[in-house]
Amino acid sequence: MRFSAFSLLRNAFTGHEEWPPFWRFPEPKPSYDVIVIGGGGHGLATAYYLAKEHGIRNVAVLERGWLGGGNTGRNTTIVRSNYLWDESAAIYEHALQLFETLSEELNLNVMLSQRGVLNLAHTPGDVREAVRRVHANRLNGIDAEWLDAKQVKDFCPIVNISPDVRYPVLGATLQRRAGVARHDAVAWGYARAADALGVDIIQGCEVTGFDIAGGRVRGVQTSKGTIGAGRVGIVAAGHNSVLAAMAGVRLPLQSHPLQALVSEPVKPVHNCVVMSNAVHVYVSQSDKGELVMGAGIDGYNSYAQRGSFHVIEHQMAACLELFPIFSRLRMMRSWGGIVDVCPDASPIIGALPVQDLYINGGWGTGGFKATPGSGHVFAWTLAKGEAHPLAKPFALERFTTGALIDEHGAAAVAH
Amino acid sequence: MLLIRCPWCGPRDETEFRCGGEAHVARPPDPQALDDAAWAEYVFIRSNPKGWFRERWVHAAGCRRWFNAERHTVTHEIRRTYSKE
Ligand SMILES: Cc1cc2nc3c(=O)[nH]c(=O)nc-3n(C[C@H](O)[C@H](O)[C@H](O)COP(=O)(O)OP(=O)(O)OC[C@H]3O[C@@H](n4cnc5c(N)ncnc54)[C@H](O)[C@@H]3O)c2cc1C
Ligand SMILES: [Zn+2]
Numbered sequence: 001m002r003f004s005a006f007s008l009l010r011n012a013f014t015g016h017e018e019w020p021p022f023w024r025f026p027e028p029k030p031s032y033d034v035i036v037i038g039g040g041g042h043g044l045a046t047a048y049y050l051a052k053e054h055g056i057r058n059v060a061v062l063e064r065g066w067l068g069g070g071n072t073g074r075n076t077t078i079v080r081s082n083y084l085w086d087e088s089a090a091i092y093e094h095a096l097q098l099f100e101t102l103s104e105e106l107n108l109n110v111m112l113s114q115r116g117v118l119n120l121a122h123t124p125g126d127v128r129e130a131v132r133r134v135h136a137n138r139l140n141g142i143d144a145e146w147l148d149a150k151q152v153k154d155f156c157p158i159v160n161i162s163p164d165v166r167y168p169v170l171g172a173t174l175q176r177r178a179g180v181a182r183h184d185a186v187a188w189g190y191a192r193a194a195d196a197l198g199v200d201i202i203q204g205c206e207v208t209g210f211d212i213a214g215g216r217v218r219g220v221q222t223s224k225g226t227i228g229a230g231r232v233g234i235v236a237a238g239h240n241s242v243l244a245a246m247a248g249v250r251l252p253l254q255s256h257p258l259q260a261l262v263s264e265p266v267k268p269v270h271n272c273v274v275m276s277n278a279v280h281v282y283v284s285q286s287d288k289g290e291l292v293m294g295a296g297i298d299g300y301n302s303y304a305q306r307g308s309f310h311v312i313e314h315q316m317a318a319c320l321e322l323f324p325i326f327s328r329l330r331m332m333r334s335w336g337g338i339v340d341v342c343p344d345a346s347p348i349i350g351a352l353p354v355q356d357l358y359i360n361g362g363w364g365t366g367g368f369k370a371t372p373g374s375g376h377v378f379a380w381t382l383a384k385g386e387a388h389p390l391a392k393p394f395a396l397e398r399f400t401t402g403a404l405i406d407e408h409g410a411a412a413v414a415h
Numbered sequence: 416m417l418l419i420r421c422p423w424c425g426p427r428d429e430t431e432f433r434c435g436g437e438a439h440v441a442r443p444p445d446p447q448a449l450d451d452a453a454w455a456e457y458v459f460i461r462s463n464p465k466g467w468f469r470e471r472w473v474h475a476a477g478c479r480r481w482f483n484a485e486r487h488t489v490t491h492e493i494r495r496t497y498s499k500e
Pocket of ligand 1: 075205208
């Protein structure tokens with residue numbers, strides 16, 4: 001079933017009660033060519049591109065809970081590609097370009113809104129770093145501008161640029177093509193399109209171990225029994241270390257809670273996305289009118305999907321200094337997700353020391369924006385058994401060779 | 416917020432502390448003897464268990480001393496804090 005103006009009209013006459021389900025609820029087959037562990041955006045995108053671009057349709061996505069119930073459905077939906085280093089710029093820009101045509105590609109509106117993202121600078125050090133990043137972005141063909149404080153105010157009238165606050169706004173980088181997208185729609189769109197190509201999306205199916213023989217992975221043990229596999233990709237975000245440990249592999253990842261919250265809905269007041277690394281807050285306004293705000297990570301390791309109140313308090317203090325206009329807004333809900341943070345704030349994509357076992361993780365606090373690109377290069381990697389050129393620099397080996405890709409500045413969430 | 420028992424100052428709010436990550440990661444006794452893989456393990460790789468975890472904390476806004484805690488990464492229960500193994 002394809003969505004169109006015509007199908008919308010036709011279903012209006014039947015009270016919208018005859019729309020078919022987006023995907024099937026299959027039981028697992030005895031084996032698959034490729035098993036993807038984790039039904040978040042990245043895992044679902046991987047499965048979709050495996051089927052669509054590589055003709056590998058005997059694929060299962062195994063999801064412990066429900067699809068999109070992890071970080072995919074918990075993030076603040078900011079998409080941008082203004083990362084510092086060439087390797088990151090290439091993969092995040094690849095993802096942003098795929099985002100720009102994703103609604104057509106998936107025949108589902110992912111509500112990409114390229115409303116512009118400001119990354120604020122508050123100290124002379126911030127300014128130098130930000131201007132450097134603007135130049136680096138431009139050399140990589142990524143749109144980037146440097147705005148002084150006055151221009152920041154013109155672009156985002158509600159931001160406070162007065163000089164007498166603790167961390168005054170000295171300027172900002174602006175990426176106009178950046179913005180937000182509907183996180184659930186990205187997961188649902190990929191799931192629906194992958195399912196239509198024959199991919200089995202198996203929810204409520206937790207992977208509990210691997211069948212490894214002769215140094216090669218042969219399948220996975222799950223809460224729904226053992227399932228054979230030619231190749232296996234681990235795409236489990238906060239749980240990547242737990243899964244890798246089941247295969248005897250140690251990863252340079254630490255899992256932390258990351259929180260977000262939304263306010264009561266108000267009329268349109270905030271026209272762009274503002275991020276501040278230094279005082280630590282990021283804010284946009286959803287189409288429902290809620291202000292969507294992200295906080296920092298808790299300092300300790302956790303798998304609890306909740307964070308501490310003092311982290312939110314800190315983030316709200318920063319928010320109110322930047323946006324005094326929000327002082328009487330009530331906050332409605334807060335929640336947490338578990339993010340897998342890498343020492344260089346860059347992902348790990350590629351082969352693990354067990355043959356036919358691959359990983360796509362370590363996206364930490366900022367992987368939503370990468371979803372299409374991540375799935376696209378990981379599908380290529382799984383299909384061919386060798387790293388996609390854009391994925392190659394992100395191999396696990398970089399921690400041995402020392403070729404780290406330090407994106408702490410551009411990641412924009414302090415860790 | 417966690418309530419953490421500093422071995423010297425007693426129970427205090429988490430905001431007085433900083434977490435220092437996995438405990439008992441020994442500095443290599445003979446650094447010259449390490450190959451790249453062993454360095455990677457020492458510098459970058461840390462356990463990340465879902466369950467009990469031994470980690471370092473510093474009482475930054477208190478006595479400023481380091482100690483260890485055994486904390487559960489799902490329930491956040493701290494079953495003991497100790498200064499020496
Ligand atoms: C509060 C918050 C705000 C964020 N804001 C942004 C943002 O503004 N912009 C941005 O780009 N990124 C943001 N991120 C980061 C982004 O959400 C993640 O990097 C990204 O969603 C990871 O993608 P995923 O699809 O792989 O993860 P997930 O959606 O978490 O998918 C992983 C899945 O694996 C499943 N799984 C785990 N263990 C097993 C098992 N044993 N067996 C089977 N399945 C298993 C989980 O249930 C989960 O559904 C944010 C994250 C959080 C928590
Ligand atoms: Zn103390």
